[in-house]
Amino acid sequence: MPAQLPDNLKFYQKRLMPMRHARLIPLLLALAAPAPVLAETYEHQLANGLRIIVKEDRRAPTAAHMVWYRAGSMDETNGTTGVAHVLEHMMFKGTPSAGPGEFNRRVAAAGGRDNAFTGHDYTAYFQQVPKQKLSEMMQLEADRMRHLTLDAQEFAQEIRVVMEERRLRTEDQPQALLFEQLSAVAFQAHPYRVPVIGWMNDLENMTVNDARAWYEHWYAPNNAYVVVVGDVDHQTVFAAAEQYYGPLPARPLPGRKPQDEPVQTGIRRLTVKAPAELPVVMMAYKVPVLRDVDHDVEPYALEMLSAVLAGHEAARFTNHLIRQQRLAVDATASYDSTRRGPGVFHLYGSPSEGKTRADLESGLRAEIALVQAQGVTPDELARAKAQLIAGQIYKLDSIFAQAMEIGQLESVGIPNAQNRRMIEKLQAVTAEQIQAVARKYFRDEQLTVAELDPQPLPTTPRARSPFAPRH
Amino acid sequence: MNPCMLLIGLCLALVAQLSHAGPKIERWQTTSGARVLFVENHSLPIVDVQVDFAAGTAHDGEGKAGVASLTRGILDLGVPGMDETQIASRMADIGALLSGGVDMDRASVTLRTLSMADKRGPALEMLRAILSQPQFPAAVFDREQARSISALKEALTRPDAIASKAFWAAMYVAHPYGRYATPESVSSLARADVVAFHAAHYTAQRATVAIVGDLSRAQAESVAEQLTVGLPSGPAMAGVVLPKLPSGGEQRIAHPAVQAHLLLGMPALRRGDPDFFPLLVGNYSLGGGGFVSRLMKEVRDKRGLAYSVHSYFMPLQQLGPFQIGLQTKKAQANDALKVTREVLATFLAEGPSETELQAAKQNLIGSFPLRLDSNRKILENVALIGFYDLPLDYLDRYPENIEKVTVADIKAAYSRHVRPEHLVTVVVAGE
Numbered sequence: 053m054p055a056q057l058p059d060n061l062k063f064y065q066k067r068l069m070p071m072r073h074a075r076l077i078p079l080l081l082a083l084a085a086p087a088p089v090l091a092e093t094y095e096h097q098l099a100n101g102l103r104i105i106v107k108e109d110r111r112a113p114t115a116a117h118m119v120w121y122r123a124g125s126m127d128e129t130n131g132t133t134g135v136a137h138v139l140e141h142m143m144f145k146g147t148p149s150a151g152p153g154e155f156n157r158r159v160a161a162a163g164g165r166d167n168a169f170t171g172h173d174y175t176a177y178f179q180q181v182p183k184q185k186l187s188e189m190m191q192l193e194a195d196r197m198r199h200l201t202l203d204a205q206e207f208a209q210e211i212r213v214v215m216e217e218r219r220l221r222t223e224d225q226p227q228a229l230l231f232e233q234l235s236a237v238a239f240q241a242h243p244y245r246v247p248v249i250g251w252m253n254d255l256e257n258m259t260v261n262d263a264r265a266w267y268e269h270w271y272a273p274n275n276a277y278v279v280v281v282g283d284v285d286h287q288t289v290f291a292a293a294e295q296y297y298g299p300l301p302a303r304p305l306p307g308r309k310p311q312d313e314p315v316q317t318g319i320r321r322l323t324v325k326a327p328a329e330l331p332v333v334m335m336a337y338k339v340p341v342l343r344d345v346d347h348d349v350e351p352y353a354l355e356m357l358s359a360v361l362a363g364h365e366a367a368r369f370t371n372h373l374i375r376q377q378r379l380a381v382d383a384t385a386s387y388d389s390t391r392r393g394p395g396v397f398h399l400y401g402s403p404s405e406g407k408t409r410a411d412l413e414s415g416l417r418a419e420i421a422l423v424q425a426q427g428v429t430p431d432e433l434a435r436a437k438a439q440l441i442a443g444q445i446y447k448l449d450s451i452f453a454q455a456m457e458i459g460q461l462e463s464v465g466i467p468n469a470q471n472r473r474m475i476e477k478l479q480a481v482t483a484e485q486i487q488a489v490a491r492k493y494f495r496d497e498q499l500t501v502a503e504l505d506p507q508p509l510p511t512t513p514r515a516r517s518p519f520a521p522r523h
Numbered sequence: 524m525n526p527c528m529l530l531i532g533l534c535l536a537l538v539a540q541l542s543h544a545g546p547k548i549e550r551w552q553t554t555s556g557a558r559v560l561f562v563e564n565h566s567l568p569i570v571d572v573q574v575d576f577a578a579g580t581a582h583d584g585e586g587k588a589g590v591a592s593l594t595r596g597i598l599d600l601g602v603p604g605m606d607e608t609q610i611a612s613r614m615a616d617i618g619a620l621l622s623g624g625v626d627m628d629r630a631s632v633t634l635r636t637l638s639m640a641d642k643r644g645p646a647l648e649m650l651r652a653i654l655s656q657p658q659f660p661a662a663v664f665d666r667e668q669a670r671s672i673s674a675l676k677e678a679l680t681r682p683d684a685i686a687s688k689a690f691w692a693a694m695y696v697a698h699p700y701g702r703y704a705t706p707e708s709v710s711s712l713a714r715a716d717v718v719a720f721h722a723a724h725y726t727a728q729r730a731t732v733a734i735v736g737d738l739s740r741a742q743a744e745s746v747a748e749q750l751t752v753g754l755p756s757g758p759a760m761a762g763v764v765l766p767k768l769p770s771g772g773e774q775r776i777a778h779p780a781v782q783a784h785l786l787l788g789m790p791a792l793r794r795g796d797p798d799f800f801p802l803l804v805g806n807y808s809l810g811g812g813g814f815v816s817r818l819m820k821e822v823r824d825k826r827g828l829a830y831s832v833h834s835y836f837m838p839l840q841q842l843g844p845f846q847i848g849l850q851t852k853k854a855q856a857n858d859a860l861k862v863t864r865e866v867l868a869t870f871l872a873e874g875p876s877e878t879e880l881q882a883a884k885q886n887l888i889g890s891f892p893l894r895l896d897s898n899r900k901i902l903e904n905v906a907l908i909g910f911y912d913l914p915l916d917y918l919d920r921y922p923e924n925i926e927k928v929t930v931a932d933i934k935a936a937y938s939r940h941v942r943p944e945h946l947v948t949v950v951v952a953g954e
Contacts, residue, residue, distance in 0.1 A: 111566050112896035144814070153824065154813035161882060163889015182892050212827030213804030216782070220830050220850050224682060224780040327779055329677040365621075375607065378666055381673045405673060435615045440635055442618025448567055449897045464762070509680055510779055 100380030101274030122272035134250015545918030555727035578724035589704030601658035614902035638737035655753035726757035783953035809833025
């Protein structure tokens with residue numbers, strides 16, 4: 053279903069791999085897959101600016117088709133937060149040639165599955181289909197790239213659905229509320245301060261014209277790219293893309309302001325109260341992200357630091373905080389080096405019974421201090437790299453994961469062909485580089501700490517009413 | 524040709540094209556009595572293994588609610604000569620991934636490893652030790668018991684978890700499927716309970732081993748032997764008792780959430796029941812077919828009452844539930860419940876239309892390749908076939924079994940399995 057894929061959900065992934073993108077490195081080619089499955093990636097740009105990226109993977113007769121727009125919630129302005137995601141919902145509400153609900157109906161009739169997701173950096177639409185249905189999907193996506201109806205009645209219903217989505221995913225989710233507040237305090241100028249789904253009051257006051265303005269601004273072939281992975285021939289895909297997407301005109305795009313975040317010069321703290329049992333501590337350190345694949349060093353070191361702290365069940369947080377010290381019932385770290393906006397390294401967890409939020413914060417800080425003072429061991433680094441390599445091979449089992457990887461890299465302006473280079477750079481990270489980033493960026497001046505202060509439920513839900521027969 | 528005929532023609536074309544669509548599954552038994560299913564596939568240097576035991580929460584036993592989950596949770600946290608950190612480090616060193624979990628019927632342990640001998644060997648040896656010789660160290664037991672209690676207390680504050688527990692308890696009165704772990708029941712467990720549960724339930728006779736990937740048949744045979752030879756031995760698998768159908772009714776539980784959580788359903792379907800296909804095809808039109816289902820159209824599209832609304836059957840060893848679920852803001856709870864009940868009542872009375880039926884078949888048959896386009900998905904399917912002893916040609920015949928279904932079959936199957944007098948409703952935060 054049309055859904056946002058909010059950063060706060062990615063953020064709650066239980067098992068974090070060191071990287072969520074990459075490609076085979078030469079070393080692997082020697083020891084890994086037999087030749088026929090080593091998927092090739094091809095690229096082609098149409099005259100209207102739309103880029104088509106095709107990866108041939110012929111293990112099964114299926115294909116994934118994705119259209120990514122370089123417009124996400126970070127491109128919104130005050131008063132209409134959430135409009136990127138609302139438009140994503142409206143994209144299923146019809147064009148003159150395919151009325152409301154027709155898009156879903158035709159994908160279903162093709163034996164396909166479809167959905168969409170909105171993030172800070174992008175909005176993307178996808179279908180997974182039997183391979184012979186690919187061109188029909190391209191026709192449907194091309195149609196709504198330019199000809200969306202945006203009917204006022206449909207909008208009035210759909211905005212209510214989006215508000216229900218916000219209630220479901222944020223209002224009644226203490227950890228999501230906490231993360232939303234943390235981001236709003238850590239960032240003051242940069243639009244990453246705003247939740248992807250938007251503030252409730254902005255949703256309540258949104259109009260179909262807000263959605264139309266968004267669509268007119270950003271939905272153009274020169275602001276999009278198409279990713280196809282599966283049992284396809286790239287030349288055939290390029291030809292179909294020319295046929296369906298080719299006629300759409302390029303249009304001038306609005307300028308994008310950088311909206312850089314001013315330098316933070318002191319610790320920030322906040323508390324959220326919500327019905328819950330377990331307290332939560334979330335710490336956000338401002339750190340760099342990847343901008344220059346060849347010359348950057350620090351983002352790769354931060355990725356490996358994240359893997360050493362929380363990349364697997366024997367990583368430091370689980371080993372020290374949960375198991376040895378029994379300080380936390382949960383503790384993890386996350387960092388994403390590929391984003392359009394500024395980077396954040398998160399540490400978070402819940403204290404064990406009898407331990408306080410302050411105890412857990414001290415424990416998390418002590419783990420950082422340990423890296424700052426003593427670095428990481430060769431074993432730990434080798435383990436993180438072994439996981440990285442295995443993860444690249446495992447990813448080849450999923451058509452969808454391969455398409456996601458290409459789409460996400462391109463969304464931040466990194467050509468997917470650079471993927472291989474990124475893996476090489478990650479493999480080259482040294483213990484000294486990890487220690488250096490720990491010392492340089494994990495300072496209170498750059499830190500925001502959010503705490504969930506759990507509130508008891510006003511009624512005890514377990515004392516329930518008798519089960520009354522209904523007549 | 525009229526549109527209906529055209530659709531039918533398309534479906535038949537698809538069926539023809541997709542016959543023999545399932546992977547080639549080989550089945551045998553280990554010397555210890557465990558069932559093995561194997562799909563050979565050398566396209567990636569990966570081996571996936573799933574071992575399922577009849578050791579799900581239904582097997583907790585009176586007064587021991589939570590023991591199945593706790594046993595599975597601690598299973599891989601200690602083997603002879605290695606503590607939990609050494610185990611996890613060893614697996615991380617070779618890039619192997621352990622996962623799994625517990626449902627009503629099954630406790631599952633899943634391994635994904637690279638197929639090169641120097642990776643596969645140590646990974647499988649570790650899996651063997653975890654299944655056969657778990658040490659359940661006392662300190663680990665204490666800690667994981669405390670973590671489970673914390674998680675259960677947290678869940679008791681969440682409207683979705685409260686609704687789900689109340690729903691299962693109401694559907695399965697005095698039946699193992701209706702029992703659930705509480706902080707109190709987990710507190711009362713001792714390490715000896717876990718040790719005893721493993722000895723009684725993680726036996727070769729209760730085990731199914733599913734293997735998919737880069738191995739030969741001979742290698743797979745030796746892997747299956749290796750994994751099961753040291754398992755405890757026990758009597759043949761005993762079934763779960765038949766649940767008594769509930770008398771129906773509605774339960775309301777107060778909660779401060781802004782959204783009400785609604786669940787409707789009843790015990791309905793066993794694995795292997797011949798009505799599976801008519802129920803599945805019918806449910807596509809009712810609430811299973813994503814955006815094209817009746818529930819989605821009436822509750823979400825026309826009225827904007829919910830973000831998500833679904834219906835599904837969850838076939839289990841014994842009658843698993845038929846379930847409808849949705850969430851809506853508090854003030855709309857009664858309206859949403861009314862619409863949902865009307866949609867269900869109309870569907871039960873009339874079944875799907877001929878057009879809906881064809882759309883359902885077109886999607887379910889057309890999307891069949893998507894169910895099997897990765898080793899992971901093949902593993903899930905094969906593990907299910909093995910554990911529930913479904914026919915080996917279950918996947919091969921899936922499209923034709925869908926194609927055969929008629930509107931009359933659907934109406935008859937629903938009248939047998941979804942009876943309004945037994946439907947229970949739970950509403951949390953709907954006051």
